[in-house]
Amino acid sequence: MNDIIELKTWQGDTVAFEDAVIGSGAMKDVCFSPDRSYVIGFFRDPQGAAARERLRVICEDYREGIFGQVGGDYWRELFCWPTGVVEHEGRVGVVAPAYAPQFFFEYGSANNDMLGIKGREKEGKWFASANNQARFLDPRERGDWLNYLRICMRIARAVRRMHAAGLAHSDLSYKNVLVDPRSGSACIIDLDGLVVPGKYPPEVVGTPDFIAPEVVMTAHLPHDSPARKLPCIATDRHALAVLIYMYLLYRHPLRGGKVHDPDPSQDETLSMGERALFVEHAHDFSNRIRVADARPSELPWCDTQRMPYTLTGPYLAPLFARAFTDGLRDPRARPSAEDWEFALVRTADLILPCANRGCVQGWFVFDNRRAPSCPFCGTPYPGALPVLNFYSSRHGDSFRPDDQRLMVYTNQSLFEWHVNRHLAPNERLTEAQKVRVGYFVFHQGTWWLVNERLPHCRDLSAGRDIAVGERVALRDGLQLLLSRESGGRLALVQMAGGG
Template identity: 40%
Template sequence: MAKRKTAKNPVATLIDGTELEYLPEIIGEGSEGIVHFTADRLSIIKFYKDEADLKDPERKDRIDHIVNKYNPTRDKISGDYWSNLYCWPAGLVVSPKLGVKVPVYPAKFFTSDGIEKKLSWFVNPKTRNFVPAAERGTWLGHLKMAITMARSTRRLHSAGLAHSDLSYNNFLGDPVSGSTVMIDVDGLVVPGLHPPKIAGTPGLIAPEVLMGTAEPSIRTDLHALAVLIYQTLLFRHPLKGPRINSTSSAEEDEQLSLGEKALFIENPTDHSNRPAKLVTGYECMGPYLSEVIPQSFVHALHSPDNRPTALDWESALVRTADLIHPCSNEKCEMKWFVLSKAMDYCCPFCKQKIALPFVPILHCYREQPGKPGNFLNEKHRLVVWHGMYIYKWHVFDNIWAGENVDKTPQGYFVYHENNWYLYNMEMDLKVIENGYPKPVPKGQHVRLSEGLQLRLSSESHGRLILTQFLRI
């Protein structure tokens, strides 16, 4: 049991009897609780307001389950990784009131003035313009933020937990490092206990919840996640278009437009909600996201069981990261985009066409199990750019770029005097010439040419890649 250092600060007691000094100043207050720093300022304590406790007698059990039973940050293998993606409650406070002890947010999620960087700042073009340029990051940072949002949601869902209020305010974001942290995790929907009475955040509530026909669940989280990702990547709301569904009041119109009458602004057959100034469709996000976006907002908008899972989103986003290219316009605000024929190889944000004469596209093949030397086209490509690294999840077809992956670079690409080269760092790399493998030792490089075949590793699951040049 911790000893009290002074008698000046008030003391809270955790359920295991640990005493914790906290500072008397209130640093935040929401509808649910009042927030104080602990004396060491490494954590905060949120005390619930009495009124909410009376309404929700299961709150204590729920928090106990969240802190102890379902805590991913205590995972032996990947706990440290998850500690970066969540501010996960670390203790249940029982005295002087019911509350929860939570680590403070990492410094990168605060401005120099000490203000929390909510995701809402970055996904809305108007508010984004108020953020200092040095803190806005690039589109690559946005793609990475979308990945961490999908990943942290996927981890919750795989344990059977629903967040119940995924929102612009419950993710803090840092587009510079490309990371998010999920906060306010103490409101999770825990299996076997009643869901908390959370109204949700306007704009992110699933249509069926707005219509009063469903409670917050994993399926409703998937609607909120889809909206958050769409907005993070495209800077617009997928359902807020020009169509008016009620002239009686703005509230009723919004209730219908996001609920019973919700219609994707890019619906391919019904254009009645399509903004006049919408020039660039979601297709600019490449083939993988062009599957999950319409799946979410056309096919499953009113059919919750068919929504893409958080893993579907994560997988599409991670694969999309292999298709990006730097914009050739030095003044481009977004700096990165998905290189796509649908956009005629132009940046969708500044419309600049890529300035290189040719870009290597590497087609991935995996060896058929039990059939050495037989390779199957994986229908996956890598778009190469100058300075790009490849990792083990590129070299091997059975390594997934998830939370436990080895991030040691295996090789990198260089564009020099009209030639592209692959430098081998850690691979058992071989060039296939006339059917015979010729080693490229570590520290050496190989010039890429049209039709060049490379075996990235001759170990089991090592990929074969076929080089093609995209001539622009």
């Protein structure tokens, strides 16, 4: 049995830990609490006055600002936020919740768990490349494309909340985000080094693959040089774009075939810094990934002709283009976390299940420009599918397009945020607003919307109300008024596919 040591946090709470190190990172040694509900990470190096004050405000002021507000409980699943600070035998320690069970590998890696990952944390690096997934992961751990979309949505939402509080992570990467593709869950970790611009500077420059080009370009300058660029909200935005690209396309957006210098170290600095170039740049093809040199485990994802970033749909593709063209040189041009969240939510409404039950990805985005066909396995979707194009009125005026659509498939749900443009599926929703208001079903050759909770649903084409409990057949050109409230929407049905 390990000794149990009790301590008082700076915040006045009693905590305890087992006197045995269960893991070590770059800066801390970690011990479990007796009931395994939380951990304490002890810094190996002494923490100065500024570092101590940073830890205090993260555990008190900023924690209260995020978790102490209405809807604060929502963030407990998305952040592993420190709850207190302790000192023991001259070392400062940070108390934080233990990771949720879904963030540990249930199954070992390939070849009888040759990597010994069973029971270990699900660092995002295992899932962010086609090579790692194909060579090392049990297929039961990989998840499907819809869940990667959900993972990206949750990461973007969490980063948006951090940035709204004036905080930057400074080391946003697949090492500091735990993911579970089986459930679509994500959790940002290592939050004890958060950056407050102008007050608490960054302690690290970041993780290779995710460091913004301006940081790489100026890393050789003295730390206090005014010309040196340090991690901040703008560099988080670069890292977030890289994360989303890698989780949806399983390759890095800047690591192509172009060689800038025969010295590997100098080539790395140039390709990630001064000469960074998007592997799918619209006009400069010099950094395309060389498919002929790829490992079999990297295919087909490294083939940007077969798997272009545009397969992510009409909302995400323009953000990738912004982030990795203008945004590489001009941090102000980078999409914000809110931009990504907005695009991911709308992309989720365009998702379709692949008709091929053997498709590894299982889902794909319908982009409204072609007949539905899975880009991952090439299977076309049989038959016609309804698309609801949403319109809403402004100040009593005529209905205007909202640039939002909902792809219909069997058992697809209709929610309040589809019915009213003032709502979004985020932490602000009440429990009542999370309940679906209708669903879609294909029955005897006809697509139907079943009204479950829409008191004012009306078929404008036929001039009749659709009462709660009734259904309405979906046909091309059908106009459905979903709500008469402020922000209420009109849905215009368009039939896609079917030959």
